[in-house]
Amino acid sequence: MPEAIQPIQWKRTSLHLLDQRKLPREEVYVDCATAEDVADAIRTMVVRGAPAIGVTAAFGMAIGARAFAERQPRAERRAVDAEVSRLKDFFAATRPTAVNLFWALERVEGIARKAPGDASAVATLLEETAKSLYDEDIAVNRAIGDHGAPLIPAEAGILTHCNTGSLATAGFGTALGVIRAARAAGKNVHVFADETRPFLQGARLTAWECVKERIPVTLLCDGAAASIMKRGKIQVAIVGADRVAANGDTANKIGTYSVALAAKAHGIPFYVAAPISTIDLSTPNGDAIPIEQRDPREVTHLAGHAVAPEGVTVENPSFDVTPSDLITAIITERGVARAPYVDSLRRLVGAR
Numbered sequence: 243m244p245e246a247i248q249p250i251q252w253k254r255t256s257l258h259l260l261d262q263r264k265l266p267r268e269e270v271y272v273d274c275a276t277a278e279d280v281a282d283a284i285r286t287m288v289v290r291g292a293p294a295i296g297v298t299a300a301f302g303m304a305i306g307a308r309a310f311a312e313r314q315p316r317a318e319r320r321a322v323d324a325e326v327s328r329l330k331d332f333f334a335a336t337r338p339t340a341v342n343l344f345w346a347l348e349r350v351e352g353i354a355r356k357a358p359g360d361a362s363a364v365a366t367l368l369e370e371t372a373k374s375l376y377d378e379d380i381a382v383n384r385a386i387g388d389h390g391a392p393l394i395p396a397e398a399g400i401l402t403h404c405n406t407g408s409l410a411t412a413g414f415g416t417a418l419g420v421i422r423a424a425r426a427a428g429k430n431v432h433v434f435a436d437e438t439r440p441f442l443q444g445a446r447l448t449a450w451e452c453v454k455e456r457i458p459v460t461l462l463c464d465g466a467a468a469s470i471m472k473r474g475k476i477q478v479a480i481v482g483a484d485r486v487a488a489n490g491d492t493a494n495k496i497g498t499y500s501v502a503l504a505a506k507a508h509g510i511p512f513y514v515a516a517p518i519s520t521i522d523l524s525t526p527n528g529d530a531i532p533i534e535q536r537d538p539r540e541v542t543h544l545a546g547h548a549v550a551p552e553g554v555t556v557e558n559p560s561f562d563v564t565p566s567d568l569i570t571a572i573i574t575e576r577g578v579a580r581a582p583y584v585d586s587l588r589r590l591v592g593a594r
C-alpha cells in the first residue's frame with residue numbers, strides 16, 4: 243500500500259525531499275541532485291526526524307558514489323573505498339544527535355566494503371541499499387505500531403511532542419505510527435500536539451499530518467501541557483527518540499523532558515517509540531549523548547520577524563535527555579522494553 247505522505251522520493255538519479263520548512267503553507271519538493279544538495283537539506287531541516295535523516299543520507303551516499311563513478315570510471319578499488327569513506331564522514335558531519343544517521347552510514351559503508359566490482363557496481367549497490375533502507379523503515383514503523391497499539395486505552399487523549407510521523411521517517415511514523423495503529427485497531431484517540439518551540443514541528447508538521455488524515459487533534463503551546471494533564475484530558479504521553487542510551491536515557495526534541503516530568507507528576511504513562519536503530523548501546527547514559535545547538539535566530543525570530551530584543555543571549559539546544567526512570571516503556575519493532583533497561587534493551591538489540 244503506498245504511503246499517503248511521502249517526504250522522501252527517489253527519482254532514478256536524484257532525491258526529491260518535501261520541504262518541511264515550508265509546511266503547512268506550501269507542499270513543495272526540493273530536488274537534490276548532488277551529495278552536497280542532500281547534506282545541505284539535512285543541515286537546513288528540509289528533511290528532519292531521526293529515521294528520515296538516516297534514509298536520506300543513505301540516498302546521498304548513493305548519489306555521491308554515482309558521481310564518483312562518472313568522474314573516474316576506471317578508478318582503482320582502493321580509491322572507490324576511500325571515496326565511500328569520505329562520503330560517510332561528510333554526511334556524519336551534518337547533524338550530531340540522531341544516531342540513526344550514523345547507523346545508516348555505517349550500514350551503507352559496510353555493504354560497499356564487502357561488495358565486489360568497480361565504481362559503477364558499487365554505486366548501483368548503494369542505490370539498492372538506500373532503497374531497501376527506505377522500505378525497511380516503513381516496515382519497522384508498522385511493527386512499532388503493532389507493538390504499541392495494545393498499550394493505548396480504548397478511549398484516550400494522547401499527548402505528543404515534536405513530529406514523529408510520516409514526515410520524520412520514510413513513512414507511517416514511530417510515536418505517531420503507534421497512534422495510527424491504535425486508530426486502525428478501533429480505538430478512540432484524540433491527539434494533543436505540543437507546538438514544539440522553536441522550530442514548531444508540532445504545530446507545522448504533526449498538526450498538518452493529523453488534519454490531512456482526519457486524526458482528531460488539538461494543538462497546544464508547550465507551556466499548556468502540564469495544565470491539560472491536570473484537567474484529566476491526557477491518558478498517555480508518547481514521543482519519539484533521536485538516541486536511546488544503553489541505560490534507557492533518551493534524547494529527543496527539546497521540551498520532551500518537561501513532558502516526562504509532568505506526566506510523572508500526574509501519574510500518566512510516558513512511552514518512547516523508536517526503532518532498534520535509535521538504540522545506541524555504545525553510549526552508556528544520557529550524559530554521553532551529543533546535543534545539537536542550533537542557530538539562536540530560531541529562538542529570537544518567528545517567520546522572519548524578531549520576537550526578542552537584538553543582542554539578547556540565547557541558548558538553543560535542539561534536544562534534551564529524559565532520564566530512563568521517567569520512561570514507562572520503550573516500544574520498538576522487536577517488542578516493548580521496560581526497566582531495567584540495561585537488560586531489556588540489550589536483549590532486544592541482540593534479538594533477531
Ligand code: MRU
Pocket residue numbers: 290291292293340403404405406407410411415416417443481482483484494495496560
Ligand atoms: O530536529 P528534528 O526535527 O530532526 O527532531 C526530531 C525529533 O526530535 C523527533 O522526535 C525524533 O527524531 C523522532 S522522529 C521519528
